[in-house]
Amino acid sequence: GAGVSQSPRYKVAKRGQDVALRCDPISxxxxxxxxxxxxxxxxxxxxxxxxxxxxxxxxxxxxxxxxERPEGSVSTLKIQRTQQEDSAVxxxxxxxxxxxxxxxxxxxxxxxxx
Amino acid sequence: xxxxxxSPEALRLQEGESSSLNCSYTVSGLRGLFWYRQDPGxxxxxxxxxxxxxxxxxxxxxxxxxxKKESFLHxxxxxxxxxxxxxxxxxxQGAQKLVFGQGTRxxxxx
Numbered sequence: 001g002a003g004v005s006q007s008p009r010y011k012v013a014k015r016g017q018d019v020a021l022r023c024d025p026i027s028x029x030x031x032x033x034x035x036x037x038x039x040x041x042x043x044x045x046x047x048x049x050x051x052x053x054x055x056x057x058x059x060x061x062x063x064x065x066x067x068e069r070p071e072g073s074v075s076t077l078k079i080q081r082t083q084q085e086d087s088a089v090x091x092x093x094x095x096x097x098x099x100x101x102x103x104x105x106x107x108x109x110x111x112x113x114x
Numbered sequence: 115x116x117x118x119x120x121s122p123e124a125l126r127l128q129e130g131e132s133s134s135l136n137c138s139y140t141v142s143g144l145r146g147l148f149w150y151r152q153d154p155g156x157x158x159x160x161x162x163x164x165x166x167x168x169x170x171x172x173x174x175x176x177x178x179x180x181x182k183k184e185s186f187l188h189x190x191x192x193x194x195x196x197x198x199x200x201x202x203x204x205x206x207q208g209a210q211k212l213v214f215g216q217g218t219r220x221x222x223x224x
Contacts, residue, residue, distance in 0.1 A: 004157070033211065042118075042201050042214030043158070056210065091157050093212075102148060103212060105157035 002026070004106035006092050012112045013082045021077045021109045025094030032075050033103060034067055035091040043091050049075060082113045116141040116206050120215035127222050130191050135200055135218045138184040143207025147185050149178050150201040152217070158201055161187075192222045 005024045013019050025032050031050055035043035036059075045059040051072035060067070064083075069075040079086055089110050093103035121136045139147070146165050150158035162171045164180035171178050175196065177188045187200055199219045203212035 031210065035212075040216075042120075042203070042216045043212070044214070045211035048210050050210075059211070093157075102160045102163050104160060105150075107155075107157045 004092055004094055004104055006090075006106040006109050008109060009107060010110050010112075012114060015083060015113055016081055018078065018080045019082055019111065021079075021090050021111070023075045023077070023092030023094075023106060025073065025075070025092070026104060028096070029094035029104075030072075030097055031095045031101070031103075032069055033093040033095075034075070034077050035093065036061075037089040037091055037108070039088075046077070046090075079111075082111075084113050087111055087113045116204070116213055118202060118204050118213050118215040120200075120202055120218050122218060123216065124219040125221070127189075127192055127220070129193060129222055129224050132188070132190045132192070134189070135187040135220070136184060137187070137202035137215055139204050141204050141206045141213065144204050145207060146205045147180055148203045148205070148212060149185070149187055150203065152199045152201055161200075189220070192220075194222045194224050196220065197222045 007022045033048050034046040037043040047067045048056040049069040052069050064080045066078045089108040091105050091108045093105045095101040095103045118139045148163050149161040152158045162178040167182045169180050175190050179186050199217045201217045203214040
């Protein structure tokens, strides 16, 4: 079956612009996660949804970052007033349930802020 | 602070030269230890989950093991196509997120 898909794959934004990144999880997966990956580093947690409920947003770096999953399927990560330090790869992952289930990752969106 | 540390940061081997990658963790109440492979420009690809000390899992040339303080990813007779970054991550008590190490960049020369 289809894996996790993300769009766009690449995004260039000028500093101060708003961006929206989309994630389509594997069909039927209850849990959805967003991670941020800087060059040469491991992914870092941003936020977590179980169905449509955002249960953990402790990793969001500032109030410019906002995520939603209104119908418990597709999710959008929005970054307002982008800054250069927001440049990174944004990864989405989904899993059947929460807890110890393995998470399956999408290809990521590479965001470059100029 | 819960932390996952991988070593070495980079490893270069000749084809057929077996070795091990290390993942040490200082987390309270580890509920699962995950290994992923990541190729350039792609998302991490799931390899293994280990849940308790003493557990081992194998897939082709890879074998993952877990002790109370660390995990090893053993690679036997590697091939150039095994070249990738290998990431380990833990899930801790009371949380759902993965805490990743910084990865080991493995290069297998033909």
